[in-house]
Amino acid sequence: MLAALRLVARSAGLCFVILGLVTLGAGLAAAQEPLRQEDTFLRIRLDQRDVRLEALIVRPEGAQGRLPLVLITHGKSSSSISMGDLRASSYATVARDFARRGWLAAVVMRRGFGQSDGPYPSSTSCANLNLAPVFNSDADELEAALQALQKRDDVDPARAIAIGESAGGAAVLALARKKPPGLRGIINIAGGLSIDNCVDKSRDALVEVVKGFQQPGAAPQLWIYARNDELFPPGLVDRMRSAALDAGGNVRFVELPETKPRGHLIFRHSQARLAWLREMDASLRAWQLPTWSPAQARQHFAKLGLTTRADVFERYFAAPGEKAMALSRSNKQFRFWYGADTLDRARTGALSDCGKTWRDCVVAFENDRLVLPE
Template sequence: MPYTLFLPDGPGPFPLIVFNHGVSIDPRSQATARPLVLARQMVARGYAVVAPMRRGFAQTQGSYRYNYCVYHRGIDVDGLGTEKDPGMTDETFDLHAFVNEIVGLREVDRSRIVLVSQSGGFAPVLGYMTMPRSGALGYINFVGGGFSYCARKDNLALARQAGAALGQKVKRPGLWIYSRQDSFVSAATYRVMFDRFVSVGGEATLVELNPPIDEGHYMIGEEKAVSTWWPHVEGYLRHLGLPTEVRFVVAGGAR
Protein backbone atom coordinates (compact mmCIF):
# COMPACT_ATOMS: atom_id res chain seq x y z
CA MET A 1 0.00 0.00 0.00
CA PRO A 2 1.62 3.30 -1.05
CA TYR A 3 1.33 6.07 1.51
CA THR A 4 2.10 9.71 2.28
CA LEU A 5 3.84 10.43 5.59
CA PHE A 6 3.86 13.83 7.31
CA LEU A 7 6.35 14.36 10.16
CA PRO A 8 7.20 17.21 12.56
CA ASP A 9 10.59 18.84 12.15
CA GLY A 10 12.05 17.42 15.33
CA PRO A 11 13.06 14.25 17.14
CA GLY A 12 10.54 11.45 17.53
CA PRO A 13 9.02 9.08 18.16
CA PHE A 14 5.67 10.81 17.63
CA PRO A 15 2.09 9.72 18.33
CA LEU A 16 0.63 8.38 15.08
CA ILE A 17 -2.48 9.43 13.17
CA VAL A 18 -3.51 6.93 10.49
CA PHE A 19 -5.84 8.55 7.95
CA ASN A 20 -8.19 6.20 6.09
CA HIS A 21 -9.54 7.85 2.94
CA GLY A 22 -13.05 7.78 1.52
CA VAL A 23 -14.46 6.32 -1.68
CA SER A 24 -15.23 8.07 -4.97
CA ILE A 25 -17.49 6.79 -7.73
CA ASP A 26 -14.46 5.53 -9.67
CA PRO A 27 -11.78 4.33 -7.21
CA ARG A 28 -9.18 3.95 -9.97
CA SER A 29 -9.39 7.64 -10.87
CA GLN A 30 -9.32 8.75 -7.25
CA ALA A 31 -6.47 11.07 -6.37
CA THR A 32 -3.81 10.01 -3.88
CA ALA A 33 -4.97 10.81 -0.35
CA ARG A 34 -3.04 13.76 1.06
CA PRO A 35 -5.02 15.18 4.01
CA LEU A 36 -3.09 18.45 4.18
CA VAL A 37 -5.56 20.34 6.39
CA LEU A 38 -5.68 17.58 8.99
CA ALA A 39 -1.93 17.01 8.75
CA ARG A 40 -1.14 20.67 9.45
CA GLN A 41 -3.15 20.58 12.65
CA MET A 42 -1.66 17.33 13.87
CA VAL A 43 1.97 17.77 12.81
CA ALA A 44 2.06 21.19 14.50
CA ARG A 45 1.12 19.41 17.72
CA GLY A 46 3.80 16.77 17.39
CA TYR A 47 2.03 13.93 15.59
CA ALA A 48 3.15 11.82 12.66
CA VAL A 49 0.34 11.54 10.10
CA VAL A 50 0.26 8.73 7.55
CA ALA A 51 -2.27 8.37 4.72
CA PRO A 52 -2.20 4.96 2.96
CA MET A 53 -4.03 4.18 -0.27
CA ARG A 54 -6.12 1.03 -0.08
CA ARG A 55 -6.05 -1.64 -2.77
CA GLY A 56 -7.87 -0.78 -5.97
CA PHE A 57 -7.57 3.00 -5.52
CA ALA A 58 -5.45 5.32 -7.66
CA GLN A 59 -2.38 3.36 -8.82
CA THR A 60 -2.46 0.62 -6.20
CA GLN A 61 -2.49 -3.06 -7.06
CA GLY A 62 -5.55 -5.29 -6.86
CA SER A 63 -9.16 -4.28 -7.14
CA TYR A 64 -11.55 -2.57 -4.76
CA ARG A 65 -14.30 -4.81 -3.39
CA TYR A 66 -17.57 -3.12 -2.57
CA ASN A 67 -18.08 -4.62 0.88
CA TYR A 68 -20.60 -2.10 2.20
CA CYS A 69 -22.82 -4.74 3.74
CA VAL A 70 -20.95 -8.03 3.94
CA TYR A 71 -18.07 -8.63 6.34
CA HIS A 72 -16.28 -11.82 5.45
CA ARG A 73 -12.76 -11.80 6.80
CA GLY A 74 -11.56 -11.84 10.39
CA ILE A 75 -8.27 -11.75 12.27
CA ASP A 76 -7.45 -14.23 15.02
CA VAL A 77 -5.70 -13.53 18.33
CA ASP A 78 -2.29 -13.84 16.69
CA GLY A 79 -3.13 -11.23 14.06
CA LEU A 80 -3.50 -13.78 11.26
CA GLY A 81 -6.28 -13.82 8.69
CA THR A 82 -9.19 -16.19 9.16
CA GLU A 83 -12.50 -16.83 7.44
CA LYS A 84 -14.19 -18.00 10.65
CA ASP A 85 -15.24 -14.68 12.14
CA PRO A 86 -17.43 -12.48 9.90
CA GLY A 87 -16.36 -9.31 11.68
CA MET A 88 -14.11 -7.67 9.16
CA THR A 89 -13.76 -6.68 5.52
CA ASP A 90 -10.74 -7.19 3.28
CA GLU A 91 -10.14 -3.45 3.62
CA THR A 92 -9.82 -3.83 7.38
CA PHE A 93 -7.41 -6.71 6.91
CA ASP A 94 -5.26 -4.51 4.64
CA LEU A 95 -5.39 -1.67 7.17
CA HIS A 96 -4.26 -4.05 9.90
CA ALA A 97 -1.31 -5.21 7.82
CA PHE A 98 -0.36 -1.63 6.96
CA VAL A 99 -0.36 -0.43 10.56
CA ASN A 100 1.78 -3.40 11.57
CA GLU A 101 4.39 -2.23 9.07
CA ILE A 102 4.26 1.52 9.67
CA VAL A 103 4.73 1.23 13.46
CA GLY A 104 8.17 -0.18 12.70
CA LEU A 105 9.40 3.28 11.68
CA ARG A 106 11.67 4.86 14.27
CA GLU A 107 9.70 8.13 14.03
CA VAL A 108 6.49 6.44 15.22
CA ASP A 109 5.41 5.87 18.82
CA ARG A 110 3.61 2.55 18.47
CA SER A 111 2.01 2.94 21.91
CA ARG A 112 -0.03 6.00 20.85
CA ILE A 113 -2.08 5.46 17.68
CA VAL A 114 -5.35 7.07 16.61
CA LEU A 115 -7.17 6.22 13.39
CA VAL A 116 -9.06 8.94 11.51
CA SER A 117 -11.53 8.03 8.77
CA GLN A 118 -13.29 10.13 6.18
CA SER A 119 -16.60 9.11 4.62
CA GLY A 120 -16.38 5.57 3.22
CA GLY A 121 -13.19 4.93 5.16
CA PHE A 122 -15.25 4.52 8.33
CA ALA A 123 -16.22 0.86 7.91
CA PRO A 124 -12.64 -0.49 7.76
CA VAL A 125 -11.67 1.61 10.78
CA LEU A 126 -14.54 0.31 12.89
CA GLY A 127 -13.55 -3.21 11.90
CA TYR A 128 -9.98 -2.46 12.91
CA MET A 129 -11.18 -1.21 16.29
CA THR A 130 -12.63 -4.65 17.09
CA MET A 131 -9.10 -6.05 17.31
CA PRO A 132 -6.92 -6.18 20.44
CA ARG A 133 -4.21 -4.03 18.82
CA SER A 134 -1.78 -2.74 21.44
CA GLY A 135 -1.29 1.01 21.14
CA ALA A 136 -4.47 1.75 19.17
CA LEU A 137 -6.17 4.17 21.57
CA GLY A 138 -9.24 5.19 19.57
CA TYR A 139 -10.66 6.58 16.35
CA ILE A 140 -12.23 9.71 14.87
CA ASN A 141 -14.96 9.32 12.27
CA PHE A 142 -15.54 12.25 9.90
CA VAL A 143 -18.91 11.93 8.10
CA GLY A 144 -18.67 8.16 7.94
CA GLY A 145 -20.91 6.19 5.61
CA GLY A 146 -20.58 2.72 4.19
CA PHE A 147 -23.06 0.81 6.34
CA SER A 148 -26.27 2.44 5.28
CA TYR A 149 -26.49 2.23 1.53
CA CYS A 150 -26.07 -1.33 0.28
CA ALA A 151 -28.48 -0.68 -2.54
CA ARG A 152 -27.22 2.88 -3.07
CA LYS A 153 -30.04 4.19 -0.89
CA ASP A 154 -30.70 4.72 2.79
CA ASN A 155 -31.21 1.49 4.67
CA LEU A 156 -32.15 2.14 8.29
CA ALA A 157 -32.48 -1.55 9.09
CA LEU A 158 -28.89 -2.14 7.97
CA ALA A 159 -27.67 0.86 9.97
CA ARG A 160 -29.31 -0.54 13.10
CA GLN A 161 -27.85 -3.98 12.45
CA ALA A 162 -24.34 -2.63 11.91
CA GLY A 163 -24.55 -0.41 14.99
CA ALA A 164 -25.74 -3.25 17.19
CA ALA A 165 -23.13 -5.71 15.92
CA LEU A 166 -20.15 -3.38 16.10
CA GLY A 167 -21.16 -1.62 19.30
CA GLN A 168 -20.63 -4.90 21.11
CA LYS A 169 -17.19 -5.47 19.58
CA VAL A 170 -15.57 -2.01 19.47
CA LYS A 171 -14.10 -1.42 22.93
CA ARG A 172 -12.16 1.79 22.28
CA PRO A 173 -13.68 5.27 22.55
CA GLY A 174 -14.64 7.01 19.32
CA LEU A 175 -15.58 10.50 18.17
CA TRP A 176 -18.22 10.65 15.42
CA ILE A 177 -18.27 14.01 13.58
CA TYR A 178 -21.02 14.83 11.11
CA SER A 179 -22.29 17.88 9.25
CA ARG A 180 -25.90 19.00 9.16
CA GLN A 181 -25.38 19.99 5.52
CA ASP A 182 -24.18 16.74 3.97
CA SER A 183 -25.61 15.54 0.66
CA PHE A 184 -23.88 12.13 0.85
CA VAL A 185 -24.64 10.75 4.34
CA SER A 186 -28.11 11.30 5.77
CA ALA A 187 -28.69 12.26 9.39
CA ALA A 188 -31.32 9.53 9.68
CA THR A 189 -28.87 6.74 8.97
CA TYR A 190 -25.93 7.91 11.06
CA ARG A 191 -28.16 8.77 14.01
CA VAL A 192 -29.88 5.39 14.05
CA MET A 193 -26.55 3.59 13.72
CA PHE A 194 -25.02 5.66 16.52
CA ASP A 195 -28.00 5.11 18.80
CA ARG A 196 -27.78 1.34 18.36
CA PHE A 197 -23.99 1.40 18.69
CA VAL A 198 -24.03 3.06 22.11
CA SER A 199 -27.14 1.23 23.32
CA VAL A 200 -25.25 -2.09 23.27
CA GLY A 201 -22.14 -0.76 24.98
CA GLY A 202 -20.14 1.07 22.32
CA GLU A 203 -18.26 4.06 23.72
CA ALA A 204 -18.61 7.01 21.35
CA THR A 205 -19.55 10.68 21.20
CA LEU A 206 -21.60 12.12 18.34
CA VAL A 207 -21.29 15.77 17.31
CA GLU A 208 -23.29 17.43 14.54
CA LEU A 209 -21.76 20.60 13.16
CA ASN A 210 -22.52 23.47 10.82
CA PRO A 211 -19.20 24.11 9.07
CA PRO A 212 -19.03 27.35 7.05
CA ILE A 213 -18.87 25.58 3.68
CA ASP A 214 -21.48 24.59 1.11
CA GLU A 215 -20.84 20.84 1.32
CA GLY A 216 -20.20 19.70 4.87
CA HIS A 217 -19.15 16.24 3.73
CA TYR A 218 -15.75 17.71 2.84
CA MET A 219 -15.11 19.64 6.05
CA ILE A 220 -11.96 17.72 6.98
CA GLY A 221 -10.30 19.10 3.84
CA GLU A 222 -11.40 22.75 4.16
CA GLU A 223 -9.25 25.23 6.09
CA LYS A 224 -12.20 27.44 6.96
CA ALA A 225 -13.98 24.51 8.60
CA VAL A 226 -11.14 23.74 11.02
CA SER A 227 -12.41 26.11 13.71
CA THR A 228 -15.69 24.16 13.67
CA TRP A 229 -14.32 20.67 14.22
CA TRP A 230 -10.97 21.20 15.92
CA PRO A 231 -12.36 21.95 19.43
CA HIS A 232 -14.07 18.54 19.43
CA VAL A 233 -10.96 16.75 18.18
CA GLU A 234 -8.86 18.59 20.75
CA GLY A 235 -11.15 17.53 23.59
CA TYR A 236 -11.12 13.94 22.39
CA LEU A 237 -7.31 13.82 22.20
CA ARG A 238 -7.08 15.21 25.72
CA HIS A 239 -9.48 12.51 26.87
CA LEU A 240 -7.01 9.95 25.49
CA GLY A 241 -4.11 11.65 27.26
CA LEU A 242 -2.56 12.84 24.00
CA PRO A 243 -0.90 16.22 23.26
CA THR A 244 -2.88 19.18 21.92
CA GLU A 245 -0.51 22.13 22.32
CA VAL A 246 1.19 23.59 19.24
CA ARG A 247 4.87 22.65 19.34
CA PHE A 248 6.13 22.92 15.75
CA VAL A 249 5.97 25.48 12.98
CA VAL A 250 4.14 24.05 9.96
CA ALA A 251 3.54 25.60 6.54
CA GLY A 252 -0.03 26.86 6.50
CA GLY A 253 -0.10 27.08 10.29
CA ALA A 254 -2.26 25.44 12.94
CA ARG A 255 -5.37 26.89 14.58
Protein backbone atom coordinates in the same frame (compact mmCIF):
# COMPACT_ATOMS: atom_id res chain seq x y z
CA MET B 1 -10.58 27.34 -6.12
CA LEU B 2 -10.42 29.56 -3.05
CA ALA B 3 -13.15 31.41 -1.23
CA ALA B 4 -12.74 33.86 1.63
CA LEU B 5 -14.33 33.11 4.97
CA ARG B 6 -14.94 35.83 7.56
CA LEU B 7 -15.55 35.06 11.22
CA VAL B 8 -16.32 37.90 13.65
CA ALA B 9 -16.11 37.80 17.46
CA ARG B 10 -17.10 40.71 19.67
CA SER B 11 -16.05 41.51 23.21
CA ALA B 12 -16.27 44.69 25.31
CA GLY B 13 -17.43 46.69 22.31
CA LEU B 14 -14.45 45.66 20.19
CA CYS B 15 -14.63 43.76 16.93
CA PHE B 16 -12.02 41.13 16.10
CA VAL B 17 -12.06 39.89 12.51
CA ILE B 18 -10.55 36.52 11.74
CA LEU B 19 -10.11 35.66 8.09
CA GLY B 20 -9.68 32.22 6.62
CA LEU B 21 -9.40 30.66 3.18
CA VAL B 22 -11.62 27.72 2.35
CA THR B 23 -9.62 25.46 0.07
CA LEU B 24 -11.94 23.68 -2.34
CA GLY B 25 -9.27 22.17 -4.56
CA ALA B 26 -6.59 19.56 -3.88
CA GLY B 27 -2.87 20.06 -3.78
CA LEU B 28 -0.55 22.13 -1.59
CA ALA B 29 2.70 23.98 -1.94
CA ALA B 30 5.81 22.35 -0.52
CA ALA B 31 6.37 22.50 3.20
CA GLN B 32 7.41 25.93 4.45
CA GLU B 33 8.10 25.04 8.10
CA PRO B 34 10.04 22.37 10.02
CA LEU B 35 7.93 19.41 8.93
CA ARG B 36 9.36 16.44 7.11
CA GLN B 37 7.13 15.13 4.31
CA GLU B 38 7.80 11.78 2.65
CA ASP B 39 6.01 10.21 -0.30
CA THR B 40 6.44 6.47 0.09
CA PHE B 41 4.85 3.03 -0.08
CA LEU B 42 4.04 0.56 2.66
CA ARG B 43 4.51 -3.14 2.09
CA ILE B 44 1.99 -5.30 3.90
CA ARG B 45 0.98 -8.95 3.81
CA LEU B 46 -2.64 -9.78 2.97
CA ASP B 47 -4.20 -13.07 1.91
CA GLN B 48 -0.72 -14.65 1.72
CA ARG B 49 0.41 -12.01 -0.77
CA ASP B 50 2.64 -8.95 -0.61
CA VAL B 51 0.64 -5.76 -1.18
CA ARG B 52 2.05 -2.28 -1.76
CA LEU B 53 0.06 0.71 -0.52
CA GLU B 54 0.70 4.34 -1.45
CA ALA B 55 1.43 6.46 1.63
CA LEU B 56 2.37 9.95 2.73
CA ILE B 57 4.32 10.44 5.97
CA VAL B 58 4.46 13.85 7.67
CA ARG B 59 6.24 14.45 10.97
CA PRO B 60 7.89 17.29 12.90
CA GLU B 61 11.40 17.68 11.54
CA GLY B 62 13.17 18.26 14.84
CA ALA B 63 11.22 15.87 17.07
CA GLN B 64 13.28 13.46 19.14
CA GLY B 65 12.36 9.94 20.16
CA ARG B 66 9.24 8.02 19.26
CA LEU B 67 6.15 9.94 18.15
CA PRO B 68 2.48 9.05 18.49
CA LEU B 69 1.04 7.73 15.25
CA VAL B 70 -2.12 8.75 13.42
CA LEU B 71 -3.31 6.58 10.54
CA ILE B 72 -5.37 8.64 8.06
CA THR B 73 -7.60 6.98 5.50
CA HIS B 74 -9.89 8.25 2.77
CA GLY B 75 -13.40 7.89 1.42
CA LYS B 76 -14.72 6.09 -1.64
CA SER B 77 -16.21 7.33 -4.89
CA SER B 78 -18.66 5.36 -6.99
CA SER B 79 -16.36 6.05 -9.95
CA SER B 80 -13.34 3.79 -10.47
CA ILE B 81 -11.67 6.64 -12.37
CA SER B 82 -12.01 8.93 -9.36
CA MET B 83 -10.59 6.23 -7.10
CA GLY B 84 -7.53 5.95 -9.31
CA ASP B 85 -7.04 9.72 -9.45
CA LEU B 86 -6.98 10.11 -5.67
CA ARG B 87 -3.52 10.53 -4.11
CA ALA B 88 -2.15 10.40 -0.60
CA SER B 89 -0.97 13.98 -1.09
CA SER B 90 -4.64 15.02 -1.37
CA TYR B 91 -4.73 14.66 2.41
CA ALA B 92 -1.50 16.52 3.16
CA THR B 93 -3.41 19.37 4.80
CA VAL B 94 -4.85 17.06 7.46
CA ALA B 95 -1.54 15.23 7.90
CA ARG B 96 0.29 18.50 8.47
CA ASP B 97 -2.26 19.62 11.07
CA PHE B 98 -1.51 16.45 13.03
CA ALA B 99 2.25 16.83 12.61
CA ARG B 100 2.04 20.33 14.09
CA ARG B 101 0.39 18.73 17.12
CA GLY B 102 3.39 16.43 17.59
CA TRP B 103 2.26 13.37 15.64
CA LEU B 104 3.73 11.24 12.92
CA ALA B 105 0.87 11.32 10.42
CA ALA B 106 0.53 8.56 7.84
CA VAL B 107 -1.98 8.84 4.99
CA VAL B 108 -2.58 5.36 3.58
CA MET B 109 -4.37 4.63 0.31
CA ARG B 110 -6.28 1.37 0.44
CA ARG B 111 -6.18 -1.21 -2.35
CA GLY B 112 -7.58 0.01 -5.64
CA PHE B 113 -7.06 3.69 -4.79
CA GLY B 114 -4.32 5.97 -6.10
CA GLN B 115 -1.05 4.15 -6.72
CA SER B 116 -1.79 1.30 -4.31
CA ASP B 117 -1.97 -2.24 -5.64
CA GLY B 118 -5.36 -3.38 -6.82
CA PRO B 119 -7.96 -4.45 -7.36
CA TYR B 120 -10.47 -2.85 -5.03
CA PRO B 121 -11.00 -5.88 -2.79
CA SER B 122 -14.75 -6.11 -2.23
CA SER B 123 -18.02 -4.48 -3.17
CA THR B 124 -21.73 -4.88 -2.61
CA SER B 125 -24.99 -4.17 -4.39
CA CYS B 126 -28.64 -3.79 -3.57
CA ALA B 127 -29.28 -7.34 -4.75
CA ASN B 128 -26.61 -8.70 -2.38
CA LEU B 129 -26.43 -6.11 0.37
CA ASN B 130 -23.84 -7.09 2.95
CA LEU B 131 -21.63 -4.27 4.19
CA ALA B 132 -19.66 -6.28 6.75
CA PRO B 133 -17.25 -7.91 4.25
CA VAL B 134 -16.51 -4.50 2.68
CA PHE B 135 -15.55 -2.84 5.94
CA ASN B 136 -13.84 -5.91 7.39
CA SER B 137 -11.62 -6.11 4.32
CA ASP B 138 -10.74 -2.43 4.74
CA ALA B 139 -10.02 -3.04 8.42
CA ASP B 140 -7.65 -5.89 7.57
CA GLU B 141 -5.67 -3.55 5.32
CA LEU B 142 -5.60 -0.79 7.91
CA GLU B 143 -4.51 -3.20 10.64
CA ALA B 144 -1.63 -4.43 8.46
CA ALA B 145 -0.66 -0.85 7.63
CA LEU B 146 -0.78 0.08 11.32
CA GLN B 147 1.49 -2.84 12.19
CA ALA B 148 3.98 -1.83 9.48
CA LEU B 149 4.06 1.76 10.70
CA GLN B 150 4.45 0.71 14.35
CA LYS B 151 7.75 -0.93 13.42
CA ARG B 152 9.30 2.43 12.51
CA ASP B 153 12.05 3.68 14.80
CA ASP B 154 10.32 7.07 15.15
CA VAL B 155 6.87 5.68 16.11
CA ASP B 156 5.60 4.89 19.59
CA PRO B 157 3.66 1.65 18.99
CA ALA B 158 1.67 2.14 22.20
CA ARG B 159 0.14 5.48 21.10
CA ALA B 160 -1.83 5.27 17.87
CA ILE B 161 -5.15 6.57 16.60
CA ALA B 162 -6.96 6.16 13.29
CA ILE B 163 -9.07 8.74 11.48
CA GLY B 164 -11.12 8.29 8.33
CA GLU B 165 -13.69 10.11 6.23
CA SER B 166 -16.84 8.69 4.63
CA ALA B 167 -16.18 5.01 3.79
CA GLY B 168 -12.85 5.45 5.56
CA GLY B 169 -14.72 6.56 8.69
CA ALA B 170 -16.65 3.30 8.69
CA ALA B 171 -13.41 1.42 7.98
CA VAL B 172 -11.74 2.78 11.12
CA LEU B 173 -14.81 1.78 13.15
CA ALA B 174 -14.32 -1.76 11.82
CA LEU B 175 -10.63 -1.48 12.75
CA ALA B 176 -11.56 -0.62 16.34
CA ARG B 177 -13.54 -3.87 16.59
CA LYS B 178 -10.29 -5.79 15.96
CA LYS B 179 -8.67 -4.04 18.98
CA PRO B 180 -5.12 -3.89 17.53
CA PRO B 181 -2.40 -3.29 20.13
CA GLY B 182 -1.62 0.39 20.70
CA LEU B 183 -4.82 1.78 19.18
CA ARG B 184 -5.96 4.46 21.63
CA GLY B 185 -8.76 6.22 19.75
CA ILE B 186 -10.88 6.34 16.60
CA ILE B 187 -12.12 9.46 14.78
CA ASN B 188 -14.97 8.94 12.34
CA ILE B 189 -15.61 11.94 10.07
CA ALA B 190 -18.89 11.62 8.12
CA GLY B 191 -18.47 7.86 8.09
CA GLY B 192 -20.60 5.33 6.24
CA LEU B 193 -21.34 3.88 2.82
CA SER B 194 -24.25 4.77 0.54
CA ILE B 195 -25.36 2.40 -2.22
CA ASP B 196 -26.81 4.03 -5.33
CA ASN B 197 -30.42 3.11 -6.12
CA CYS B 198 -30.70 1.37 -2.76
CA VAL B 199 -30.71 4.20 -0.25
CA ASP B 200 -33.23 3.03 2.36
CA LYS B 201 -32.07 -0.57 2.39
CA SER B 202 -28.39 0.41 2.55
CA ARG B 203 -29.10 2.75 5.47
CA ASP B 204 -30.70 -0.09 7.42
CA ALA B 205 -27.68 -2.26 6.64
CA LEU B 206 -25.32 0.51 7.75
CA VAL B 207 -27.04 0.78 11.15
CA GLU B 208 -26.71 -2.96 11.67
CA VAL B 209 -23.07 -3.18 10.66
CA VAL B 210 -22.10 -0.23 12.88
CA LYS B 211 -23.83 -1.96 15.79
CA GLY B 212 -21.77 -5.07 15.09
CA PHE B 213 -18.51 -3.09 15.18
CA GLN B 214 -18.83 -2.42 18.92
CA GLN B 215 -16.68 -4.52 21.24
CA PRO B 216 -16.12 -4.23 25.00
CA GLY B 217 -12.74 -2.69 25.74
CA ALA B 218 -12.31 -1.27 22.22
CA ALA B 219 -10.79 2.19 21.68
CA PRO B 220 -13.04 5.20 22.34
CA GLN B 221 -14.66 6.82 19.30
CA LEU B 222 -15.27 10.42 18.22
CA TRP B 223 -17.96 10.82 15.55
CA ILE B 224 -18.34 14.09 13.65
CA TYR B 225 -21.05 14.75 11.04
CA ALA B 226 -22.47 17.93 9.51
CA ARG B 227 -26.15 18.70 9.98
CA ASN B 228 -26.61 18.88 6.20
CA ASP B 229 -24.67 15.74 5.24
CA GLU B 230 -26.49 14.68 2.09
CA LEU B 231 -25.41 11.03 2.35
CA PHE B 232 -25.82 10.51 6.09
CA PRO B 233 -28.53 12.90 7.39
CA PRO B 234 -29.19 13.47 11.11
CA GLY B 235 -31.96 10.87 11.36
CA LEU B 236 -29.67 8.14 10.04
CA VAL B 237 -26.73 9.25 12.17
CA ASP B 238 -28.96 9.18 15.27
CA ARG B 239 -29.94 5.61 14.46
CA MET B 240 -26.30 4.61 13.95
CA ARG B 241 -25.23 6.25 17.19
CA SER B 242 -28.08 4.73 19.20
CA ALA B 243 -27.25 1.29 17.83
CA ALA B 244 -23.58 1.74 18.73
CA LEU B 245 -24.38 2.94 22.25
CA ASP B 246 -26.90 0.13 22.80
CA ALA B 247 -24.17 -2.34 21.81
CA GLY B 248 -21.78 -0.88 24.40
CA GLY B 249 -19.78 1.44 22.16
CA ASN B 250 -17.83 4.32 23.70
CA VAL B 251 -18.96 7.09 21.35
CA ARG B 252 -18.67 10.85 21.66
CA PHE B 253 -20.82 12.55 19.01
CA VAL B 254 -20.51 16.06 17.53
CA GLU B 255 -22.89 17.57 14.97
CA LEU B 256 -21.45 20.48 13.01
CA PRO B 257 -23.63 23.28 11.62
CA GLU B 258 -24.55 23.28 7.94
CA THR B 259 -21.43 23.37 5.78
CA LYS B 260 -21.46 24.72 2.23
CA PRO B 261 -21.29 23.68 -0.53
CA ARG B 262 -21.82 20.10 0.72
CA GLY B 263 -22.20 18.82 4.25
CA HIS B 264 -20.49 15.53 3.47
CA LEU B 265 -17.20 17.21 2.53
CA ILE B 266 -16.15 18.40 5.98
CA PHE B 267 -12.88 16.46 6.23
CA ARG B 268 -10.76 18.82 4.14
CA HIS B 269 -12.99 21.91 4.12
CA SER B 270 -11.14 24.67 6.01
CA GLN B 271 -14.14 26.17 7.81
CA ALA B 272 -15.35 22.74 8.91
CA ARG B 273 -11.81 21.75 9.92
CA LEU B 274 -11.65 24.76 12.22
CA ALA B 275 -14.67 23.27 14.01
CA TRP B 276 -13.82 19.58 14.01
CA LEU B 277 -10.15 20.06 14.88
CA ARG B 278 -11.21 21.84 18.07
CA GLU B 279 -13.50 18.95 18.92
CA MET B 280 -10.75 16.48 18.12
CA ASP B 281 -8.34 18.36 20.41
CA ALA B 282 -10.81 17.96 23.26
CA SER B 283 -10.98 14.21 22.70
CA LEU B 284 -7.20 13.87 22.38
CA ARG B 285 -6.82 15.55 25.77
CA ALA B 286 -9.46 13.26 27.27
CA TRP B 287 -7.58 10.27 25.83
CA GLN B 288 -4.34 11.70 27.32
CA LEU B 289 -2.75 12.07 23.90
CA PRO B 290 -0.73 15.01 22.51
CA THR B 291 -2.13 18.14 20.96
CA TRP B 292 -1.41 21.86 21.23
CA SER B 293 -1.14 23.24 24.74
CA PRO B 294 -3.77 25.72 26.00
CA ALA B 295 -1.39 26.62 28.84
CA GLN B 296 1.32 27.58 26.37
CA ALA B 297 -1.19 29.59 24.33
CA ARG B 298 -2.22 31.49 27.46
CA GLN B 299 1.44 32.17 28.25
CA HIS B 300 1.91 33.66 24.76
CA PHE B 301 -1.26 35.72 25.23
CA ALA B 302 -0.03 37.15 28.53
CA LYS B 303 3.50 37.78 27.28
CA LEU B 304 2.22 39.69 24.27
CA GLY B 305 -0.04 41.76 26.54
CA LEU B 306 -3.05 41.32 24.28
CA THR B 307 -6.35 42.94 25.17
CA THR B 308 -8.55 40.74 22.98
CA ARG B 309 -10.30 37.70 24.44
CA ALA B 310 -8.01 34.79 25.22
CA ASP B 311 -10.41 32.26 23.67
CA VAL B 312 -10.23 34.08 20.32
CA PHE B 313 -6.45 33.92 20.53
CA GLU B 314 -6.53 30.20 21.41
CA ARG B 315 -8.75 29.50 18.41
CA TYR B 316 -5.74 30.27 16.23
CA PHE B 317 -3.80 27.25 17.53
CA ALA B 318 -6.68 24.90 16.83
CA ALA B 319 -7.18 26.30 13.31
CA PRO B 320 -5.97 24.40 10.25
CA GLY B 321 -2.87 25.51 8.35
CA GLU B 322 -1.44 27.07 6.46
CA LYS B 323 -2.01 29.96 8.84
CA ALA B 324 -0.40 33.14 10.13
CA MET B 325 -1.15 35.74 12.79
CA ALA B 326 -0.29 39.45 12.57
CA LEU B 327 -0.56 41.83 15.50
CA SER B 328 -0.28 45.49 16.31
CA ARG B 329 2.18 45.92 19.15
CA SER B 330 0.90 49.36 20.07
CA ASN B 331 -2.81 48.45 20.10
CA LYS B 332 -2.40 44.86 21.36
CA GLN B 333 -4.78 43.53 18.69
CA PHE B 334 -4.35 40.77 16.11
CA ARG B 335 -5.74 39.26 12.94
CA PHE B 336 -5.14 35.81 11.48
CA TRP B 337 -5.73 33.82 8.31
CA TYR B 338 -6.02 30.03 8.23
CA GLY B 339 -6.54 27.27 5.66
CA ALA B 340 -4.48 29.04 2.97
CA ASP B 341 -2.80 27.09 0.18
CA THR B 342 0.64 28.48 1.13
CA LEU B 343 2.20 30.03 4.19
CA ASP B 344 3.11 33.09 2.11
CA ARG B 345 -0.57 33.58 1.28
CA ALA B 346 -1.56 33.28 4.95
CA ARG B 347 1.18 35.69 6.03
CA THR B 348 0.26 38.26 3.39
CA GLY B 349 -3.45 38.02 4.19
CA ALA B 350 -2.94 38.42 7.93
CA LEU B 351 -0.66 41.44 7.47
CA SER B 352 -3.01 43.05 4.96
CA ASP B 353 -6.06 42.68 7.16
CA CYS B 354 -4.22 43.89 10.26
CA GLY B 355 -2.82 46.83 8.31
CA LYS B 356 -6.30 48.03 7.37
CA THR B 357 -6.77 49.15 10.98
CA TRP B 358 -3.29 49.64 12.44
CA ARG B 359 0.01 50.81 10.95
CA ASP B 360 2.53 48.84 13.02
CA CYS B 361 1.44 45.26 12.21
CA VAL B 362 4.04 42.49 12.23
CA VAL B 363 3.76 38.72 11.78
CA ALA B 364 3.77 37.10 15.22
CA PHE B 365 3.05 33.44 14.34
CA GLU B 366 3.62 31.32 11.25
CA ASN B 367 1.53 28.22 11.76
CA ASP B 368 2.33 27.38 15.40
CA ARG B 369 5.78 29.01 15.56
CA LEU B 370 6.33 32.32 17.30
CA VAL B 371 8.34 34.47 14.86
CA LEU B 372 7.77 37.92 16.37
CA PRO B 373 10.82 40.14 15.77
CA GLU B 374 12.69 41.28 18.87
